[in-house]
Amino acid sequence: MALLQNQLHNFCWPQYTHSKKNIKITMISRSLFRERLYLYIMKRILIIAVCLLFTVSVHAQAPVLALDEHNKYIYYEVVDLPGISADSLNKNSAYFTREEYPKNKSVQISNTSAVIRDKFLTYASFVKHENGEIHYILNIECKDSKYRYWLTDFVFTPYQRDRYGVFVPVTGINIQLENASSKIDKKELAGYLDQTTIFCTQLREKLKKYMAEGEKTKKLEQPPVKKIVTDKW
């Protein structure tokens, strides 16, 4: 507070100097003083607001792709869901795998965890076509009031256009993402890592929804078409 008063004094001091010479100037200076005081306070409020918003956004940020203790890429998060039992979370997790991986035969579900092996496509940036696929393993484990999940074992397989004009995996080329820098161009690899993070973030949001709501999670229904009566107006 003392600091603020001191700054305010410094702020208005030149105005009072002027006011000694001319009353009119003093009057204007006082109004200027009020205006500057107002501006000063507004600036401080703005700075505080920006800091608060930044803090909130940092807290809400999704996890990023990191390296685990075995130097493998991992997307890892522990999520608190107070009041939901481990049993319910496991059911929700099983529901998630049934709904999101209906044809996946690799899904392994136990009483406390689920393991899914799947893949997603990557796309070229210049023209939009598949240029590879990344295989991954998704693990989900549940306890009372919380669950954790992680995606890891990312393996990239490039695509090439076959004789029929269709992009297909190159047989026999399977590159662990963490070892890819020696096998893939730096810029290309950065693109694949970005796409991996985006995929993981999208999966995170889906999983969050399922784990919080379980079988109440309903597919989005088409909103009813609004009826308009035209004979009365």
Place this chain on the structure above:
Amino acid sequence: MKKVLLLLSLFIVVIMSAKAEITAHIDTGKAAAAPAPAPPDPPLVISGSVDTYWKYDFSGHANIPTSFASDQNSVSIGMIDLGLKKTVGKASFVGELSFGPRGQYQSVPNGDGSAANGNNSFHIQNLYINYNVTDKFSLAAGYMSTFIGYEVISPTGNFNYSTSYLFTSGPFENAGFKATYAFSDKVSLMAGIFNDNWNVYTSARDVSTFGAQLTVTPVKNWTAYLNVATGPTSGTIFDLTTAYQITDAFKLGLNGATFTPAHGGGGYDGIALYPQLAVSKVVTFGLRGEYFETKAIGTTPKSNITAITATANIKTGPLTFIPEVRFDNGKNQIFTDSNGAPTKSASQFLLAAVYAF
């Protein structure tokens, strides 16, 4: 100034809230409460390539008669290849057009074969419609690249820029109708009925070539294709095409074929081996060793050619530089030397650039 500050505050708040909303939308990919939606149909896919080359035959004139890269001591063009693919539900189409020597008179016919359409080039490399009846069973009809052989017309599908005698002598395209069934991840079968001749947009008389391809994956990273195409007009070709990525760096490919025309005798047998070694993420070296034999026809005895091609692929993003040196040696004097005299051997160097998108 007050107004500016107020507006600024408002702007920041609006931006932050809008950003939060957009992030939520991107993250979920759909409206917030839409788990397990039907996956959207992929967009229209555009892809293709552009290629150019310079070749020098050491005889001083063009000598080796295989397809493409034919111009002597000239910076020449291959083709611009433009492919479109669209899938909606279970149905998809592929349309691939090519412009340039490699994609026109050197590989596909002008017009439909009639004299009146001799000047109308259709430019079609692939034009077909596919329908996935189930995950394992699909149907396709139209004008398609052949299922026979190791090498293809598009330079992005080959390691070597020049082509083999097996490729040059075999079919490039087959128009017809085919069905493919995948018995498992390791075995699938394609069978179809195709136009009476290879490489035609329109059949001369009927749709009478039967074609089949058995695809087998005996072990991981090894795929083999056993192919047959047979018909009363087109003759009969049996073909084995296989590639095995033995290690991360080493790949071995093999192509063998035997062809017998429907009438008049002749035909050919051949085998080609394709070892390739990646020495870095940028450079891969490869060899093509080919033995090609023409069968006896009438009073003409059989003959053969052995060709060795050493090629490097130097990749930088979508661009591939291809330096290549090739030595062909015939049983008979089928080439000509720098004086124009018949000789058994020919050799050439070429440098090509291929850009894929």
